Amino acid sequence: MSLARRWPLPFALLLTAVACKDQGAQAPEPGSGGAVIGAALSLTGPAASYGAQQRAGIQAALDEVNQGGGVKLSVLIEDDASTKEQGITVFQKFINRDKVSAIIGPTLSNTASAADPLAQQAKVPVLGISNTAATGITDIGNYIWRDSLTEAQVIPGAFKKAKEKLQFKTAGVLYGNDDVFTKAGYDVMQKALADEGVKVVGTQTFAKPDRDYNAQLTALIAAKPDVLVVSALADNAASIVAQARQRGWTGPVLGGNGFNSPAFIKNAGAAAESVMVGTSWNSLSQDPANQKFLAAMKKAGVNPDQFSAQAYTGVIILAEAIRQSGGKTGREDIEAGLGKLKDLETPLGKFSFTPGRDAQHEPSVQQVKDGKFQIVQ
Amino acid sequence: MGQQALNGVFVGSIYALFAVGYTLVFGVLDILNLAHAAVFTLAAFIALALVDAHLPLWLALPLAVAAAGLIGIVLERLAFRPLRGRADSNISGLISSLAMATVFEAIALQIFGPDISRFPQGTFPDRTIQIGGASASLLQLCIVGTSVVLMAVLTLLLKRTRLGRQIRAVAESPRAARILGVNVDRAIAMAFFLSSALGGAAGVLFGLAFNSISPDVGRSVELKGLAVIILGGMGSVPGALVAGFALGLIEVFTVAHLGSSFRDAVSFAVLFLVLIARPHGLFGRAAAREA
Numbered sequence: 001m002s003l004a005r006r007w008p009l010p011f012a013l014l015l016t017a018v019a020c021k022d023q024g025a026q027a028p029e030p031g032s033g034g035a036v037i038g039a040a041l042s043l044t045g046p047a048a049s050y051g052a053q054q055r056a057g058i059q060a061a062l063d064e065v066n067q068g069g070g071v072k073l074s075v076l077i078e079d080d081a082s083t084k085e086q087g088i089t090v091f092q093k094f095i096n097r098d099k100v101s102a103i104i105g106p107t108l109s110n111t112a113s114a115a116d117p118l119a120q121q122a123k124v125p126v127l128g129i130s131n132t133a134a135t136g137i138t139d140i141g142n143y144i145w146r147d148s149l150t151e152a153q154v155i156p157g158a159f160k161k162a163k164e165k166l167q168f169k170t171a172g173v174l175y176g177n178d179d180v181f182t183k184a185g186y187d188v189m190q191k192a193l194a195d196e197g198v199k200v201v202g203t204q205t206f207a208k209p210d211r212d213y214n215a216q217l218t219a220l221i222a223a224k225p226d227v228l229v230v231s232a233l234a235d236n237a238a239s240i241v242a243q244a245r246q247r248g249w250t251g252p253v254l255g256g257n258g259f260n261s262p263a264f265i266k267n268a269g270a271a272a273e274s275v276m277v278g279t280s281w282n283s284l285s286q287d288p289a290n291q292k293f294l295a296a297m298k299k300a301g302v303n304p305d306q307f308s309a310q311a312y313t314g315v316i317i318l319a320e321a322i323r324q325s326g327g328k329t330g331r332e333d334i335e336a337g338l339g340k341l342k343d344l345e346t347p348l349g350k351f352s353f354t355p356g357r358d359a360q361h362e363p364s365v366q367q368v369k370d371g372k373f374q375i376v377q
Numbered sequence: 378m379g380q381q382a383l384n385g386v387f388v389g390s391i392y393a394l395f396a397v398g399y400t401l402v403f404g405v406l407d408i409l410n411l412a413h414a415a416v417f418t419l420a421a422f423i424a425l426a427l428v429d430a431h432l433p434l435w436l437a438l439p440l441a442v443a444a445a446g447l448i449g450i451v452l453e454r455l456a457f458r459p460l461r462g463r464a465d466s467n468i469s470g471l472i473s474s475l476a477m478a479t480v481f482e483a484i485a486l487q488i489f490g491p492d493i494s495r496f497p498q499g500t501f502p503d504r505t506i507q508i509g510g511a512s513a514s515l516l517q518l519c520i521v522g523t524s525v526v527l528m529a530v531l532t533l534l535l536k537r538t539r540l541g542r543q544i545r546a547v548a549e550s551p552r553a554a555r556i557l558g559v560n561v562d563r564a565i566a567m568a569f570f571l572s573s574a575l576g577g578a579a580g581v582l583f584g585l586a587f588n589s590i591s592p593d594v595g596r597s598v599e600l601k602g603l604a605v606i607i608l609g610g611m612g613s614v615p616g617a618l619v620a621g622f623a624l625g626l627i628e629v630f631t632v633a634h635l636g637s638s639f640r641d642a643v644s645f646a647v648l649f650l651v652l653i654a655r656p657h658g659l660f661g662r663a664a665a666r667e668a
Contacts, residue, residue, distance in 0.1 A: 044491035
């Protein structure tokens, strides 16, 4: 109170400044034609390394769509800060203020589980481009779609292939239990291990803000598993693998989808070597759609990964949905268009939606070799 | 078992180092300096920037610690001194230190960005040493060693030197100290320098140990530090030391045997029980102050 009494004018100015801070955000240009899409990406916070890749993918696809003639798109990109709260705020802005035709994102399943219901209620189609939690995303309602394969679609195949290559019988499991995605990943891993007849000799947990995993890793390594299985986001994953190597772990590491980022290899350094992970994007695919994507990313100077490929695909899918509904860009038109889409050529391969609005295409397995993800044939 | 104890001592040494600085200022001023965690963060970033500028680590570490000390003096000048002598200076100091914490965090965010920054590979030689059945990296041993040495230096400084006696005198009674010819403002500023330098050292060591620094890295020790100084007895340096190691060990064994979700629950349950048995903490004395 005394602050307001003593400095009434500066205080008032400060309040005004705070109140106005949000007004400067970019608004769609009226009359520009075409559809306005909102993209909620994690540009800051623990998932920021994915968000940056996604932004690059979206921008590359946008250039391609708008140069191609026909459908015109513009995308508003907002930061969901890797949190549920900010994700909800961004969704509200997209739905009510910007009146977007459709929403891409948010980056994390955790955020999607909180923000997507708002769009479902407002009947705004949402296309998730990286939500991989098996449940709790597209089952929110009929306006929620995704082009990202779920952990349940990728991991069983990846583990099967890894077991053929590495011949392991026991596993130690470490997973983040405060995040929808890493927890869902764990559930799938546990089932995949059981299906492959692998015995789990130890299970440990951590939370997203943790930085010290020595206690968990010491306990797991003491149980002498053949392989270490980890469900974590890229930043945690890098620290976990680095600390595991410091604790003397020389065996193989199997990761979940969170490992699928060049940031993981960069941050884990030599410790990342031979880590194996399932992926929904085959970087070696010779399909024209993938070659076009690779060329666009090279031009933008961005190291492509699964996340940029899925983001790129997201824009291509929305453009196709508009085309399917005869060029109309209303929310219902796009929703109807998404329903008609089938066998679309994308960097991910021939893409269709399942009846449950999940993605459907072939997954692959990759392994870190000489500081790079290489597809395991 | 041995390995887990080592893990606990390792993380505990960082908690202790952080909390010793925290409790020093509380002992002198009776004020919680909530910007202590922000100094921790800034020091980690400063060390990172110095290493990125190709300075060797043995030079970057003391420079970052000295910089943290200077930040402490700035902090005292801006957040605490203008309020000193006012009737509500305890609460207003708490609030203004919180404001400074926000400012420091915002500075770190502006300069270094929101993403996790890391020391380049090979900043510290990657060597592992076997102790009994347990293994520790050279870095971990150096971190424990550095914290213990720094805490020993602080204890000696407070007990044996003129500055230490002045700081302890101010802690006892600023007015009496002033009458006896102690420059109270200077003694307080020096206490802040020492406190922040130790907090900064903890930040640099934490950054090196887990190699993952972000503008909110201080939050991971902020609450722990508070728990440690309450557990050890507010204002007690040896208390903070013992409690720091104890908390580290408790955490590690909780995570290994009960799961990471129980870590803070068990830590704070222990804190709660200790406070029931000893309301002034392990080393705290009723109505007495120490520095």
